[in-house]
Amino acid sequence: MKIKTDKIKKISKSSFTIYGMVIMAYVIMQILVSTGSLSSLMEGLLVPLCIYVILAVSLNLTVGILGELSLGHAGFMCVGAFTGAFFSVATVDLITIPLLRFGIAIILGALAAAVFGIILGIPVLRLRGDYLAIVTLAFGEIIKNFVNVIYIGTDKNGFHFSMKDAVALKLEEGGKVIINGAQGITGTPNDSTFTIGIILIIIILFVILNLVNSRAGRAIMAIRDNRIAAESIGINITKYKLMAFTISASMAGVAGVLYAHNLSTLTALPKNFGYNMSIMILVFVVLGGIGNVGGSIIAAVLLTLLPELLRGLNDYRMLIYAIVLIVMMIFNSSPKAIELREKYSLKRLFTKKTKGEDA
Amino acid sequence: MALLDVKNLGISFGGLRAVDSFHIEVEKGQLYGLIGPNGAGKTTVFNMLTGVYQPGDGKITLDGNDITGKRTIDINRAGIARTFQNIRLFKELTVMDNVKVGLHEHYKYSTIAGILRLPSYYKKEKEMNEKALELLKVFDLDKEKDFLASNLPYGKQRKLEIARALATNPKLLLLDEPAAGMNPNETKELMDTIRFVRDEFDMTILLIEHDMKLVAGICEKLTVLNFGQVLAEGNTAEVLKNPQVITAYLGE
Numbered sequence: 001m002k003i004k005t006d007k008i009k010k011i012s013k014s015s016f017t018i019y020g021m022v023i024m025a026y027v028i029m030q031i032l033v034s035t036g037s038l039s040s041l042m043e044g045l046l047v048p049l050c051i052y053v054i055l056a057v058s059l060n061l062t063v064g065i066l067g068e069l070s071l072g073h074a075g076f077m078c079v080g081a082f083t084g085a086f087f088s089v090a091t092v093d094l095i096t097i098p099l100l101r102f103g104i105a106i107i108l109g110a111l112a113a114a115v116f117g118i119i120l121g122i123p124v125l126r127l128r129g130d131y132l133a134i135v136t137l138a139f140g141e142i143i144k145n146f147v148n149v150i151y152i153g154t155d156k157n158g159f160h161f162s163m164k165d166a167v168a169l170k171l172e173e174g175g176k177v178i179i180n181g182a183q184g185i186t187g188t189p190n191d192s193t194f195t196i197g198i199i200l201i202i203i204i205l206f207v208i209l210n211l212v213n214s215r216a217g218r219a220i221m222a223i224r225d226n227r228i229a230a231e232s233i234g235i236n237i238t239k240y241k242l243m244a245f246t247i248s249a250s251m252a253g254v255a256g257v258l259y260a261h262n263l264s265t266l267t268a269l270p271k272n273f274g275y276n277m278s279i280m281i282l283v284f285v286v287l288g289g290i291g292n293v294g295g296s297i298i299a300a301v302l303l304t305l306l307p308e309l310l311r312g313l314n315d316y317r318m319l320i321y322a323i324v325l326i327v328m329m330i331f332n333s334s335p336k337a338i339e340l341r342e343k344y345s346l347k348r349l350f351t352k353k354t355k356g357e358d359a
Numbered sequence: 360m361a362l363l364d365v366k367n368l369g370i371s372f373g374g375l376r377a378v379d380s381f382h383i384e385v386e387k388g389q390l391y392g393l394i395g396p397n398g399a400g401k402t403t404v405f406n407m408l409t410g411v412y413q414p415g416d417g418k419i420t421l422d423g424n425d426i427t428g429k430r431t432i433d434i435n436r437a438g439i440a441r442t443f444q445n446i447r448l449f450k451e452l453t454v455m456d457n458v459k460v461g462l463h464e465h466y467k468y469s470t471i472a473g474i475l476r477l478p479s480y481y482k483k484e485k486e487m488n489e490k491a492l493e494l495l496k497v498f499d500l501d502k503e504k505d506f507l508a509s510n511l512p513y514g515k516q517r518k519l520e521i522a523r524a525l526a527t528n529p530k531l532l533l534l535d536e537p538a539a540g541m542n543p544n545e546t547k548e549l550m551d552t553i554r555f556v557r558d559e560f561d562m563t564i565l566l567i568e569h570d571m572k573l574v575a576g577i578c579e580k581l582t583v584l585n586f587g588q589v590l591a592e593g594n595t596a597e598v599l600k601n602p603q604v605i606t607a608y609l610g611e
């Protein structure tokens with residue numbers, strides 16, 4: 001019998017691997033950028049890569065660690081994006097230190113997404129079954145459409161709100177429209193940088209990996225593995241489900257803030273905040289291995305880069321993308337492939353084969 | 360007064376009266392057996408005692424507190440822990456972590472302390488590790504502490520469930536067929552362990568079991584359930600001689 005040993009040691013060891021991987025990628029990219037050997041296309045992808053990594057890792061907390069299906073991760077990202085961008089545009093003249101302003105925007109974006117996480121989570125996480133998937137799917141679509149019809153402006157009398165059009169805000173001379181319905185938010189300061197993106201990834205990894213290896217994380221995984229047993233030993237199911245789901249949502253909010261400050265115009269489209277996006281993040285998580293944080297990062301990076309790298313192939317691009325998806329899926333789940341992978345894994349080659357004592 | 364006092368307990372599933380006017384009195388420190396043919400309603404009684412099912416009628420008192428119809432987690436906190444007939448371990452957690460989840464309510468630090476690795480995290484984790492290891496040693500599972508629970512052999516999985524239940528520091532331990540799937544050697548060992556737990560932890564144990572050797576070997580009192588109703592109760596030796604009980608078992 002093959003024995004998987006020490007999950008804790010494995011996790012803490014793999015934690016270092018994950019941090020190391022992120023830092024190494026950062027250093028390599030910085031060197032490439034400073035020597036000018038990165039195409040402008042690739043350079044433009046650095047921040048989006050950070051965004052996708054944060055989205056994938058945070059969704060893994062809900063799907064892999066908590067074991068609940070969420071199909072509205074892009075919705076939380078949307079909440080974070082609009083909250084953060086709104087704050088930055090409103091205070092762009094007030095707070096002149098960009099880093100401070102961006103820092104506050106990130107915190108506000110995370111909090112706003114967390115609030116929505118709690119609002120959705122409280123009623124839905126009490127239920128048994130896949131209700132969360134349905135409700136989050138609806139939430140993502142509603143939020144996306146909602147931000148397309150709101151108008152918020154500011155003048156010396158304060159903020160004005162309307163759901164009709166910009167004129168209805170009745171702004172005085174010198175006032176400005178911040179959220180302009182379907183035209184979204186324009187003039188968001190471009191505060192997002194690759195360095196900030198990497199720092200945020202590391203903070204998020206720190207939170208998730210430490211959470212998993214603590215009392216609360218054990219409770220969350222216990223609920224995932226067996227709800228009835230967890231209840232029978234006194235674990236408060238709703239509390240820990242809500243905790244994991246809310247943390248996950250707030251992190252998607254952070255990704256949203258990063259996203260908003262990487263563009264000068266923020267609009268909510270099916271492409272960026274629709275269910276397509278939510279599904280794509282889910283694909284990262286599934287292909288990276290459910291519950292495998294490092295895998296989520298790799299999958300997010302590969303699957304974001306791939307379409308760009310294949311751009312020259314034009315028509316065959318999406319075909320190859322699809323084939324890679326299928327191959328990854330097989331590689332991840334087919335027992336034969338798993339066997340093969342274990343046989344030829346680097347770890348095996350470097351460590352002596354240790355026979356687990358069969359008990 | 361009895362530690363567990365159950366009166367007139369009943370539940371129906373659709374038209375099926377699974378348990379009817381069930382009663383039991385388990386004294387503190389007792390090793391009590393609940394037996395009966397397949398489908399008699401034994402597990403259903405456990406499910407009502409632990410709040411998994413809401414009793415249709417009746418009253419459950421634990422140590423003087425009415426716990427009828429309470430939620431599962433509140434019943435655990437009131438002092439009942441259990442194991443399951445179809446093993447319910449946290450499969451993807453290590454053996455050690457399974458027990459540590461059981462210690463959840465007794466060694467507390469905040470989630471923030473856990474994420475930021477504050478001193479309370481290290482202190483409580485260390486205490487938890489020591490306590491968990493102590494429990495694992497009782498069940499001879501300490502060597503496997505770092506295995507994933509799903510990788511344990513069947514007999515050890517059953518033992519781990521008992522260790523996890525004990526970790527919650529209950530007043531009453533409910534074991535649902537602890538010897539199921541064990542070979543005679545393992546069963547004998549289990550009998551010693553159960554006795555040890557009762558003596559060492561000063562525990563009260565109510566167990567469901569089909570293995571008559573185990574029942575006759577360690578239980579002091581028995582209640583026999585048949586078609587959801589109490590067929591006989593009393594001292595083990597007397598109950599096992601009861602002709603009605605013998606027929607119920609032979610007739611299945």
Ligand SMILES: Nc1ncnc2c1ncn2[C@@H]1O[C@H](COP(=O)(O)OP(=O)(O)OP(=O)(O)O)[C@@H](O)[C@H]1O
Nearest residue numbers: 372375377395396397398399400401402403404444
């Ligand atoms: N949730 C349920 N819904 C419907 N019927 C149920 C449910 N739970 C139990 N029953 C029925 O109640 C009766 C008693 O079941 P129970 O599992 O309590 O038997 P048992 O004495 O534990 O049997 P065994 O020795 O086989 O474990 C059975 O007829 C069973 O089918």
Ligand SMILES: [Mg+2]
Nearest residue numbers: 401402403444
């Ligand atoms: Mg049963």
